[in-house]
Every structure is written in C-alpha cells, then in structure tokens.
Amino acid sequence: MKQVARALTIAGSDSGGGAGIQADLKTFHQFGAYGMSAITAITVQSTLGVFGVYPMTTEAVAQQIHEVLRDIGADAAKTGMLFDAAIIRAVADELRPYNKLKLVVDPVMIAKGGAKLLQDDAIEALTKGLLPLAEVVTPNVPEAECLTGMQIRNAEQMREAAKAIHALGVRNVMMKGGHLEGDEVRDILYDGQAFHEIVHERIQTRHTHGTGCTFSAALTAELAKGTPLIEAVEKANRFIFEAIKTAPELGGGHGPTNHWAVIE
Numbered sequence: 385m386k387q388v389a390r391a392l393t394i395a396g397s398d399s400g401g402g403a404g405i406q407a408d409l410k411t412f413h414q415f416g417a418y419g420m421s422a423i424t425a426i427t428v429q430s431t432l433g434v435f436g437v438y439p440m441t442t443e444a445v446a447q448q449i450h451e452v453l454r455d456i457g458a459d460a461a462k463t464g465m466l467f468d469a470a471i472i473r474a475v476a477d478e479l480r481p482y483n484k485l486k487l488v489v490d491p492v493m494i495a496k497g498g499a500k501l502l503q504d505d506a507i508e509a510l511t512k513g514l515l516p517l518a519e520v521v522t523p524n525v526p527e528a529e530c531l532t533g534m535q536i537r538n539a540e541q542m543r544e545a546a547k548a549i550h551a552l553g554v555r556n557v558m559m560k561g562g563h564l565e566g567d568e569v570r571d572i573l574y575d576g577q578a579f580h581e582i583v584h585e586r587i588q589t590r591h592t593h594g595t596g597c598t599f600s601a602a603l604t605a606e607l608a609k610g611t612p613l614i615e616a617v618e619k620a621n622r623f624i625f626e627a628i629k630t631a632p633e634l635g636g637g638h639g640p641t642n643h644w645a646v647i648e
C-alpha cells in the first residue's frame with residue numbers, strides 16, 4: 385500500500401479561507417500530507433473581521449473525529465478553534481485512545497479583530513483535558529498570558545511562561561512572539577530542558593490573518609511525515625515567514641497569507 389502522511393484538523397471554518405479549517409487543509413496539501421477535517425463551528429469571516437459564529441453540536445464534532453480515525457486514521461492532528469468546554473472534552477475523549485497520533489494544540493481564543501473563539505469557562509477543560517494529550521502546544525502571547533496569568537512583554541517573560549505552561553503537563557511548548565513589538569519576531573520552543581529559539585525579521589504588513597493556524601498546520605503536516613519536532617518547527621517557521629512575505633493581498637482588511645509558499 386502507498387504510504388501518505390495523514391493529517392486531521394479539528395477547528396472552525398473560516399468563510400474567508402485564510403484561517404481555520406481552510407488554512408489548515410491548504411497548508412497540509414502544500415506540505416504533501418493528506419488532509420481531513422472535523423468542523424467545530426462555522427464562522428462568518430472575511431478580511432474585515434468576524435461577523436458570526438455558529439457552533440456545531442458536540443455530537444457532530446465527536447462523530448467526525450471518530451469515523452475518520454477508525455477508518456482512514458491519522459499520523460498527526462491539530463486542534464484550532466474549539467469554542468467551548470463540552471467540545472473540548474468530546475475532542476479529548478475521541479483522541480485519547482490514539483496515543484501514537486502526534487497532537488498539535490493551537491489554543492485559539494480570540495481572532496485578530498477581538499472576536500471570541502473560545503468561551504471563558506473553557507480554559508480549564510483545555511488545560512486539564514487536552515493539553516496532557518498534546519505533543520506540542522502553540523500559544524501566541526495573549527493566549528500564553530491567559531493560560532498562565534502572567535504578563536508577557538519580552539523574551540525573558542516568554543521563557544518563564546513557556547516553563548509555566550510546560551508545568552501544566554504538556555511535553556513541548558512553542559511560544560509564538562508575533563504579538564510582541566520590535567523589528568524581529570522571536571519564537572521559542574521549550575521541551576522541559578532547553579530553549580530552542582528562532583528569530584526572523586518582522587515583515588511590515590497588514591496581511592497576517594491566519595498566521596497562527598497556517599504555522600501550526602505546517603508543523604502538524606511535518607510531524608505527520610515523521611519529521612523530528614525541532615526540524616518540523618524550523619520548517620513551519622520558514623513557511624509562515626515566506627507565506628506572509630508573499631501574501632496575495634486580498635480583501636480590504638487583514639488578508640490571508642500565501643498558502644502556496646515554497647520553502648526549499
């Protein structure tokens with residue numbers, strides 16, 4: 385039988401196509417992985433913002449995961465927008481038996497325009513139920529602040545927060561520095577022992593819709609292919625940098641990145 389890397393995304397639909405399920409599937413495809421999806425909510429979005437959020441039933445989310453995993457299977461999976469505590473618990477219950485599957489948890493909480501993609505009372509379900517199953521969690525600065533209660537303004541505080549999130553029981557923490565100010569963007573991976581830092585130039589652009597989703601999808605696809613974590617993070621980082629740099633400049637607001645970006 386042919387061996388193709390299989391990747392599952394469990395996330396919200398973004399009608400604008402730049403974030404969520406759509407960003408994930410485009411990115412999986414670009415990385416040569418076979419993409420599957422379990423939709424948690426339908427969001428009405430464009431580059432101008434979020435206009436509506438329509439969650440799926442918990443049963444519908446659980447069933448999508450259950451049926452694709454027991455038939456097709458997955459080498460890696462990622463979670464994005466999960467909306468509420470009941471969906472988080474259902475996702476954790478479905479994934480728990482698949483302990484060989486590499487899980488990337490992108491703890492999506494708020495869209496760039498400020499719209500809530502996760503209910504406040506869902507944080508505990510996330511930290512207690514889902515994070516222990518994750519190979520790696522990929523918070524941005526506001527999400528890391530919410531998970532830890534710490535204030536993060538610089539690289540040292542990012543390292544402290546990474547340690548605190550690791551202490552919640554996650555194997556690896558990938559702290560994204562896109563939200564901090566400065567001419568450079570610093571992303572920090574912490575495996576419980578050492579920090580691995582990747583620094584690149586900050587691109588001056590408004591086209592950053594879905595950067596977090598696209599980054600974690602690239603990471604998931606590489607893990608599905610069997611790439612070791614540090615190398616997978618480096619590839620995903622190069623991909624998102626190139627995708628932001630060559631963004632197609634669509635829409636009147638925060639446009640999507642270039643999911644056709646090529647890295648060598």
Ligand SMILES: Nc1ncnc2c1ncn2[C@@H]1O[C@H](COP(=O)(O)OP(=O)(O)OP(=O)(O)O)[C@@H](O)[C@H]1O
Nearest residue numbers: 524560561562563569571586587594595596597624
């Ligand atoms: N302006 C930028 N220039 C260069 N790299 C960037 C820029 N913005 C983001 N990145 C890269 O993209 C990655 C993800 O970005 P960010 O931290 O903004 O994610 P996010 O807030 O989760 O995104 P979103 O919520 O829109 O999906 C960062 O770790 C960084 O490597």
Ligand SMILES: Cc1ncc(CO)c(N)n1
Nearest residue numbers: 396397398403404465495
């Ligand atoms: C569906 C969805 N997931 C995640 C994000 C975060 O970028 C978004 N804007 N929309």
